[in-house]
Amino acid sequence: MLSIRNIVKQYAGHTALSGVSLEVERGQIFGLLGPNGAGKTSLIRIVNQITAPDSGEVYFNGEKLNQSHIERIGYLPEERGLYKKMEIGEQMIYLARLKGLSRDEAIKRLKVWFEKLGMQTWWKLKIEELSKGMQQKAQFVATVLHEPDLIILDEPFSGFDPVNAEVIKDEILELNRKGATILFSTHRMESVEQLCDAIALLDRSKKILDGKIKDIKNSYRNNVYLVEYSGDKIDMDGSQPFHLLDEIGSADNCFTVRIKLNENITSNDVLKYMIPKVHINMLQEVIPSMNEIFIEQVNKIA
Amino acid sequence: MNKVLLIIQREYFTRVRKKSFLIMIFVVPSLIFVMSAVIALVAKNSGQLSTPQVIKVLDESGVFAGKFHDAKNIHFETTKQSLNAVKQEAKNDENLSALQIPANYKTKDAVQIYAKKKPEFALSGEIERQMNTIAVSDGMIKHHIDTAVLRSIKSDISLNPIEVTDTGDKKANVGAAVGVGIACAILIYISLFIYGAQVMRGVIEEKTSRIIEVIISSVKPFQLMLGKIIGVGLVGLTQFAAWIILSYIATKIAGAAFSAPQGGVMGFLAILKTIPFGHIMGIFIFYFLTGYLLYSALFAAVGSAVDSETETQQFMFPITLPLLFTYILSVSILFQAPNSPLAVWLSIIPFTAPVAMMVRIPFGVPGWQLALSMSLMVIGFVFTTYVAARIYRVGVLMYGKKASYKELAKWFFYKE
Numbered sequence: 001m002l003s004i005r006n007i008v009k010q011y012a013g014h015t016a017l018s019g020v021s022l023e024v025e026r027g028q029i030f031g032l033l034g035p036n037g038a039g040k041t042s043l044i045r046i047v048n049q050i051t052a053p054d055s056g057e058v059y060f061n062g063e064k065l066n067q068s069h070i071e072r073i074g075y076l077p078e079e080r081g082l083y084k085k086m087e088i089g090e091q092m093i094y095l096a097r098l099k100g101l102s103r104d105e106a107i108k109r110l111k112v113w114f115e116k117l118g119m120q121t122w123w124k125l126k127i128e129e130l131s132k133g134m135q136q137k138a139q140f141v142a143t144v145l146h147e148p149d150l151i152i153l154d155e156p157f158s159g160f161d162p163v164n165a166e167v168i169k170d171e172i173l174e175l176n177r178k179g180a181t182i183l184f185s186t187h188r189m190e191s192v193e194q195l196c197d198a199i200a201l202l203d204r205s206k207k208i209l210d211g212k213i214k215d216i217k218n219s220y221r222n223n224v225y226l227v228e229y230s231g232d233k234i235d236m237d238g239s240q241p242f243h244l245l246d247e248i249g250s251a252d253n254c255f256t257v258r259i260k261l262n263e264n265i266t267s268n269d270v271l272k273y274m275i276p277k278v279h280i281n282m283l284q285e286v287i288p289s290m291n292e293i294f295i296e297q298v299n300k301i302a
Numbered sequence: 303m304n305k306v307l308l309i310i311q312r313e314y315f316t317r318v319r320k321k322s323f324l325i326m327i328f329v330v331p332s333l334i335f336v337m338s339a340v341i342a343l344v345a346k347n348s349g350q351l352s353t354p355q356v357i358k359v360l361d362e363s364g365v366f367a368g369k370f371h372d373a374k375n376i377h378f379e380t381t382k383q384s385l386n387a388v389k390q391e392a393k394n395d396e397n398l399s400a401l402q403i404p405a406n407y408k409t410k411d412a413v414q415i416y417a418k419k420k421p422e423f424a425l426s427g428e429i430e431r432q433m434n435t436i437a438v439s440d441g442m443i444k445h446h447i448d449t450a451v452l453r454s455i456k457s458d459i460s461l462n463p464i465e466v467t468d469t470g471d472k473k474a475n476v477g478a479a480v481g482v483g484i485a486c487a488i489l490i491y492i493s494l495f496i497y498g499a500q501v502m503r504g505v506i507e508e509k510t511s512r513i514i515e516v517i518i519s520s521v522k523p524f525q526l527m528l529g530k531i532i533g534v535g536l537v538g539l540t541q542f543a544a545w546i547i548l549s550y551i552a553t554k555i556a557g558a559a560f561s562a563p564q565g566g567v568m569g570f571l572a573i574l575k576t577i578p579f580g581h582i583m584g585i586f587i588f589y590f591l592t593g594y595l596l597y598s599a600l601f602a603a604v605g606s607a608v609d610s611e612t613e614t615q616q617f618m619f620p621i622t623l624p625l626l627f628t629y630i631l632s633v634s635i636l637f638q639a640p641n642s643p644l645a646v647w648l649s650i651i652p653f654t655a656p657v658a659m660m661v662r663i664p665f666g667v668p669g670w671q672l673a674l675s676m677s678l679m680v681i682g683f684v685f686t687t688y689v690a691a692r693i694y695r696v697g698v699l700m701y702g703k704k705a706s707y708k709e710l711a712k713w714f715f716y717k718e
Contacts, residue, residue, distance in 0.1 A: 050518050051699070077512065081511040082516075083513055084511055085316070098305055
């Protein structure tokens with residue numbers, strides 16, 4: 001769907017992107033992660049043809065990115081903004097027509113969207129008469145009205161209250177179900193695990209990690225388990241197939257510990273060892289969250 | 303190209319629909335209407351007196367008696383009647399006034415005129431004029447100055463300009479020509495600023511409201527800039543067209559309603575008719591358009607380089623300087639020497655030509671100079687648009703950075 005190859009972008013005095021490559025597959029929800037100043041917005045602007053890279057190429061559906069692709073991309077920038085003194089209906093039609101929609105078609109689709117999001121009464125209002133949250137909603141509609149194949153959202157949830165953030169999230173998921181590919185940038189990790197199929201992690205102009213969430217998490221499994229048992233405390237004397245990392249809690253003969261399995265040992269072996277000795281309440285593999293991976297990766301480089 | 307049309311449409315209609323635009327359209331012709339009505343009324347009343355007036359002169363100074371001479375519809379009569387008697391007469395006859403001249407007539411407001419109605423300007427003006435002349439001659443005689451000699455050396459020369467043309471000599475009206483030229487120059491000067499500033503404000507609005515990023519993910523920055531410039535320019539043309547049409551109607555109505563069949567105003571209008579308005583209008587439109595394109599591109603570049611209107615100051619100065627300079631020269635010096643080297647050069651350099659050329663046009667400009675100036679205007683606006691577009695495309699996406707000239711130069715040389 002979108003293939004970004006070896007992009008380099010320099011601004012006077014600093015490098016925004018140094019040799020970044022990414023593959024976004026059709027139908028994916030792709031998260032572009034990274035701390036502030038990592039180059040996320042620079043990359044997004046290049047995909048939107050707002051700026052051009054110094055070197056490297058972007059391919060859209062196998063074709064080199066060109067002006068004809070503009071109509072198939074929808075873009076919600078991080079800094080939201082609309083014409084303050086223009087009526088919403090008229091403004092939405094204008095933006096849709098700039099994306100190649102006819103006037104009639106734009107009106108038809110707007111009516112559907114306005115009804116869906118409870119905005120019917122806004123048509124004649126000016127943007128300056130709306131609250132920040134309402135403006136964001138309107139801008140979201142403007143982004144997706146022309147039914148783009150690729151929707152690019154820069155920090156989509158910033159500026160929304162929790163209720164509207166949820167509404168927008170559901171809309172994004174529905175658009176994705178209908179076939180749209182979604183690329184969004186964020187520095188909020190919680191949303192990543194819920195939403196994304198794949199991610200790329202940028203830090204200081206370089207890509208330091210990318211891939212499907214599942215694969216990344218798997219690669220970060222390190223045989224650490226959380227065990228809660230009751231009975232007599234197991235004496236960790238080195239004869240076990242695992243060793244203790246730390247004790248998390250103990251109360252009334254109930255103990256919670258974090259253990260790391262020895263080489264070639266599975267969780268089943270752990271159970272086999274423990275069942276005769278204690279009563280097991282819980283055994284759970286500890287997989288690092290994306291947030292932990294993110295912090296670990298960024299710190300590793302630094 | 304289709305998208306540029308869309309942008310032009312938006313820029314045009316959002317401005318034309320504003321109340322302030324509609325008000326401006328009607329305010330100017332209404333002012334012209336009122337002015338022409340006033341001029342017509344004054345002309346009607348000041349030309350001549352409609353009914354014969356009798357002035358009874360009560361001269362206590364002995365200087366004026368018998369020295370008044372009758373003017374059209376004004377008859378002077380020296381009388382020995384008492385003031386009260388004459389006042390009584392004036393009360394009964396509205397075409398009769400009493401003029402009382404005391405011995406100390408030179409002190410302020412000493413001379414009085416009594417009439418049933420406030421005397422018309424034509425009447426009081428005529429009396430004042432005659433009294434002044436008489437008083438001056440009286441003073442001269444008292445100081446032993448020979449008034450006869452004085453009168454003979456007095457001169458009243460006025461030039462009668464005749465243009466020598468291929469088709470024969472023709473009366474040239476320098477006064478009216480200067481007026482029209484300067485009016486056009488002022489109009490161009492003001493409108494370049496008004497509409498240039500509108501373009502600049504539009505760019506700043508898009509930048510500060512951050513919609514710019516949405517728009518230029520759909521169109522190229524150059525298309526947006528071009529659309530905005532053309533849209534605002536059309537607003538300007540609409541305004542001019544509306545003014546011309548409405549003003550024409552307004553003067554017609556005012557003229558018909560308060561018609562002054564003869565007199566100074568009609569004479570002035572007759573002179574105006576000898577000026578080739580079609581020719582001047584065509585040239586005006588050309589210089590307005592090219593001058594506007596030239597300057598508005600620069601204004602757009604300035605708008606793109608700043609974050610708010612208050613920051614525009616440092617960049618505005620070099621843009622406004624040539625215009626201001628030409629404007630001041632035009633209304634003070636150029637119209638007196640429309641064919642001087644300074645005037646010729648200013649009317650050829652693109653940055654100053656729109657104003658300077660308008661001052662020169664009514665005096666006649668050699669064809670080659672006009673052609674050169676016009677071609678340079680076209681080259682000039684293509685050049686500034688090119689420069690401005692390169693700065694604009696970078697500037698609109700730059701936030702928070704205080705732009706300097708060095709910075710602008712850097713932007714200019716950025717690759718796509």
